[in-house]
Amino acid sequence: MNIVVCVKQTLDTAATMTIVDGKASWGDAPLVLNPWDEFAIEQALLTKEAEGGQVTALCLGPETAEDALKQALAMGCDEAILIQDPAFEAADSLVASRALAAGIQKLDPPDLVFFGKAAVDSDTGVTGPQVARRLGWPSLNLVAAVSDLDASAKTITVERLLEEGRQVVSGSLPAVVSVVKEINEPRYPSFMGIRKASKAEIPRWSAADIGLDGDIQPALTWPEIFAPEKGETQCEIIEGSDPAAIAGKLAERLFEEKVI
Amino acid sequence: MVLVYIDHFDGRAIPASWEALGVGLRMAEATDSEVKALVLGNGVEAIGQAALEYGASEVLLVDLPMLEHFRPEPYTQAVAQVVEKQGAEIVLFPTTSRSRELAGMLAVDLETGLSPDIVDYEMDGEVVVTTRPIYAGKLLTKEVNKARRPQILTTRPRAFPSPEKRPDTSGTIRQLVLELDEPLTEVQGYTDSERGVSLTDADIIVSGGRGTSNNPSLEPPPEITDEKEQEIWRAQQGFELIGELAKVLGAAVGASRAAVDAGYIPYANQVGQTGKVVSPDLYIACGISGAIQHLAGMRTAKTIVAINKDPDAPIFKLARFGVVGDLFDIVPELTAALEGKLSKG
Ligand SMILES: Cc1cc2nc3c(=O)[nH]c(=O)nc-3n(C[C@H](O)[C@H](O)[C@H](O)COP(=O)(O)OP(=O)(O)OC[C@H]3O[C@@H](n4cnc5c(N)ncnc54)[C@H](O)[C@@H]3O)c2cc1C
Ligand SMILES: Nc1ncnc2c1ncn2[C@@H]1O[C@H](COP(=O)(O)O)[C@@H](O)[C@H]1O
Numbered sequence: 001m002n003i004v005v006c007v008k009q010t011l012d013t014a015a016t017m018t019i020v021d022g023k024a025s026w027g028d029a030p031l032v033l034n035p036w037d038e039f040a041i042e043q044a045l046l047t048k049e050a051e052g053g054q055v056t057a058l059c060l061g062p063e064t065a066e067d068a069l070k071q072a073l074a075m076g077c078d079e080a081i082l083i084q085d086p087a088f089e090a091a092d093s094l095v096a097s098r099a100l101a102a103g104i105q106k107l108d109p110p111d112l113v114f115f116g117k118a119a120v121d122s123d124t125g126v127t128g129p130q131v132a133r134r135l136g137w138p139s140l141n142l143v144a145a146v147s148d149l150d151a152s153a154k155t156i157t158v159e160r161l162l163e164e165g166r167q168v169v170s171g172s173l174p175a176v177v178s179v180v181k182e183i184n185e186p187r188y189p190s191f192m193g194i195r196k197a198s199k200a201e202i203p204r205w206s207a208a209d210i211g212l213d214g215d216i217q218p219a220l221t222w223p224e225i226f227a228p229e230k231g232e233t234q235c236e237i238i239e240g241s242d243p244a245a246i247a248g249k250l251a252e253r254l255f256e257e258k259v260i
Numbered sequence: 261m262v263l264v265y266i267d268h269f270d271g272r273a274i275p276a277s278w279e280a281l282g283v284g285l286r287m288a289e290a291t292d293s294e295v296k297a298l299v300l301g302n303g304v305e306a307i308g309q310a311a312l313e314y315g316a317s318e319v320l321l322v323d324l325p326m327l328e329h330f331r332p333e334p335y336t337q338a339v340a341q342v343v344e345k346q347g348a349e350i351v352l353f354p355t356t357s358r359s360r361e362l363a364g365m366l367a368v369d370l371e372t373g374l375s376p377d378i379v380d381y382e383m384d385g386e387v388v389v390t391t392r393p394i395y396a397g398k399l400l401t402k403e404v405n406k407a408r409r410p411q412i413l414t415t416r417p418r419a420f421p422s423p424e425k426r427p428d429t430s431g432t433i434r435q436l437v438l439e440l441d442e443p444l445t446e447v448q449g450y451t452d453s454e455r456g457v458s459l460t461d462a463d464i465i466v467s468g469g470r471g472t473s474n475n476p477s478l479e480p481p482p483e484i485t486d487e488k489e490q491e492i493w494r495a496q497q498g499f500e501l502i503g504e505l506a507k508v509l510g511a512a513v514g515a516s517r518a519a520v521d522a523g524y525i526p527y528a529n530q531v532g533q534t535g536k537v538v539s540p541d542l543y544i545a546c547g548i549s550g551a552i553q554h555l556a557g558m559r560t561a562k563t564i565v566a567i568n569k570d571p572d573a574p575i576f577k578l579a580r581f582g583v584v585g586d587l588f589d590i591v592p593e594l595t596a597a598l599e600g601k602l603s604k605g
Contacts, residue, residue: 013533013553017398024399035534093374094367120533123394124376126364129332133368138444139332141361159451161527162357163458164269167329171445181534182527219373223389224402228559235566235582246583247593250565251601253581259542259563260464260509260598 001053001151002110005044005077006100006131007037009061009068010121017227024225033068036116038075038186039179043146044114045076046184051151054078056107060088060099066202073197074189080200081107085207092218093122097130102210104135111151115178117142128178138171144182262288263320263348263410265339266299266311267359269330273307275461276354276417278314283381283420284352285315290383296320296346300338302328305433312431315423319433320346326440329447330358334440336365341438343370348410349386355414356460363414373405374412377537379419379560388413396533396556417460418539419560459512459531464542465558466506467514467531468587471547471568472498472524475588488523495524501591502546508599514538514558516548532557546587550575567591 011017015029044055056079057072059065069080083103088095104113113135115128132139140158144166148157157170161180189197207213238253240246254260264284266277281297288295297316299308301323308319322338339362343351351366353359355377367374379400380391388411390403405411459465473495480493499513506513514531515524531538533556543561548554550566550573558564559578566579567587576582583590 011395013396013556015395017395019399024395093364094371097368121395123392123396124364124374125360126367126374126376129361129364130368132332133336133365139361139365140445141332142357157448160357162269163460164450165528166451168448168451169331169445170448219367219371219405219408220375221404221406222401223404225394226400226402228393228397228400235576235579237571237576237582237584243585243589243593244597246585247590247597250581250583250594251597254542254563254565254598255601257563257580259580260602 001047001051001112002108003044003047003053003055003112003114004058004104004107004110005037005040005055005072005114006058006127007041007068007072007116008034008059008119009065010034010119013120019225019227022225031064031067033071034116034119036118036120036181039181039183040114040116041072041075041077042184042186043177043179044112045187047112047146047149051149056081058100058103059083060091060096060103069202070197070200071189073200074193075187076193080202081205082202083205083210087207087216090218092220093124093127093130095216095218097127097134098216099207099210099212100127101131101134102212103205104131106205106210109174111154111173112156113174113176115176117178117180128176132176135174135176138175140169140171140175140177143177143179146177146183261293261346261348262291262295262350262352263343263346264295264297264316265351265353265359265362266297266307267354267356268299268301268304268307271306273310274354274356275422276356276415278422279417279420280352280354280415281311281314281316282423283415284350285423287350287383287388291349291386293349294318298322298339298342300327300335308433312429312433313425313427315426317431319431320436321433322436322438324438324440326443331443331445331447332361332365333445334443335362336369337440338438339366340369342436343410350388351410351412353412353414355416359414363412367412370410372408372410372412374414375403375405376414377416378413379416381413387411396553397537397559398556416537416539459514459529459536459538462512462538462540464509464511464544465514465531465538465540465561466502466509466511466544466546467516467548467558468499468502468519468525468546469516469548470518470522471587472502472519473522474547475586492523495519495522498547498587499525501588501595505544505591505595505598508595508602516551516554545575545579546591548575549573550578
């Protein structure tokens with residue numbers, strides 16, 4: 001099976017964010033592989049281990065994003081490609097999905113393309129479905145389990161995690177599968193994997209390489225980024241002689257402040 | 261025209277759809293245009309009727325057996341056709357799993373921008389300047405689609421008020437006939453349905469964390485010998501208390517990831533960056549330390565109450581009211597105290 005996994009480089013989720021000169025700043029917090037994409041990589045590797053084939057990690061990002069791809073290789077992906085071009089610097093999801101779809105079409109035709117649920121920086125959560133739409137393939141979004149995969153019949157059945165419960169859906173291959181964290185437990189990179197990854201040469205594809213020289217204007221702009229108001233979250237500690245007294249006072253305060 | 265998509269499940273509209281409709285009504289007023297609600301499905305006339313009562317001047321209904329279950333491809337095609345035929349400067353959706361995907365795919369079909377999960381906006385003439393959280397809510401960004409139309413937005417549940425329901429409406433329902441392609445997927449059914457109050461719609465949420473298992477004085481039944489199982493059993497006693505408090509308040513039950521990962525409670529209850537993002541009026545955190553990834557899911561709650569043994573737990577920095585104490589002592593007393601007060605009316 002030919003498998004592609006799309007991964008992004010993001011900030012560590014524990015990073016403290018501030019605004020410096022009107023821009024988001026994270027000090028010296030490290031950039032990491034988007035945590036959700038570890039589940040996508042794991043699912044790609046599990047699929048390869050069951051079905052045979054190869055896994056290619058694809059990333060759209062700046063030079064530094066090479067590190068995220070190295071981690072994908074260290075986990076066990078066979079190939080990695082970085083789509084890197086100044087033209088993509090202000091990409092919104094419309095442009096990112098176009099670039100990723102074009103990159104996928106340049107590869108040997110895949111059977112499955114995996115995505116994470118969302119990038120933890122932009123919190124968009126639509127790139128997988130958008131790529132599916134561009135490719136004209138079924139979008140299987142928020143997948144918590146692959147219950148059946150038949151390589152010869154080219155069919156897949158998955159469980160999607162919706163607010164109301166799990167929806168069981170089947171479709172044909174090739175398909176785009178965006179995964180949630182219930183689907184697996186991502187592996188750690190092996191020492192062998194890390195060594196192999198450190199030596200790997202990761203090809204760069206420019207906008208022209210994927211056939212997108214004109215018409216890649218984003219639709220969105222971000223005129224202002226700001227920190228949420230802190231509010232007066234002065235915490236009022238409720239004290240009392242025993243639990244009943246404390247609880248009684250808390251209940252009273254909740255009523256007084258019209259919280260309940 | 262402002263088009264508002266009404267999301268629904270199992271014959272009922274998702275309440276956040278009405279909030280989106282309310283936003284649509286205000287945007288239409290500001291731009292001197294009208295609001296139409298769009299309902300797709302099979303046998304969804306009652307939902308269309310409700311949309312009129314919530315203030316839509318016209319409801320567009322696409323009622324087809326093929327649309328029985330939400331599937332992104334035919335739904336996207338249907339919305340795209342409606343936008344193309346009717347014209348729309350703004351298309352609004354409530355942020356739900358279905359609508360987010362649908363809005364994203366619609367943006368591709370119409371080659372336009374999507375701002376997902378907005379929490380605020382202002383009008384600059386006909387242009388909507390949205391505000392939405394990024395970096396898990398640590399920052400906010402304004403986001404604008406200046407040149408392309410329509411502007412597609414999804415509104416975060418509970419970030420906007422729901423309009424008043426008025427039974428006396430003058431609006432009309434119009435059935436649209438569309439030609440749709442064969443769907444690419446087939447829905448086999450549903451498993452594991454969630455019961456009780458939905459987290460994202462709840463006014464009040466009572467949540468438990470790892471602290472729910474920390475009551476050494478509770479003796480598990482002798483047949484449970486495995487240490488892990490004993491811990492889960494203890495946590496279940498803790499969540500029992502949390503459930504009773506939630507019941508008195510008509511609240512939903514939430515949890516931290518630590519509680520979910522340890523198997524105390526299903527993932528559907530997880531609040532946080534990798535769980536659900538909620539904005540209730542009241543959030544009561546019991547035995548939750550307040551890790552940044554948990555805060556990402558609940559920091560916009562109007563009032564936060566923290567019950568924690570550790571006076572230095574970070575959750576107290578965000579809380580309006582705090583109790584430094586053992587949840588096994590405090591929670592049942594709080595249930596009793598509130599029950600007394602609420603029954604008195
Ligand atoms: C990429 C990533 C994503 C994540 N996403 C999420 C997410 O979506 N949601 C989430 O919640 N976490 C998430 N986490 C995990 C998060 O970092 C914390 O590990 C988790 O929130 C801790 O849960 P907790 O507060 O229940 O446990 P702990 O941090 O162990 O806190 C338990 C608290 O209970 C108190 N306590 C103990 N016993 C009692 C008692 N008897 N009575 C009262 N208080 C007591 C303790 O003082 C302590 O403060 C994520 C982490 C990562 C790296
Ligand atoms: N620049 C990118 N390069 C590769 N994959 C991406 C990129 N941006 C988003 N993705 C993928 O799309 C998923 C959803 O991202 P988003 O829609 O940006 O929240 C991520 O989990 C990744 O799998």
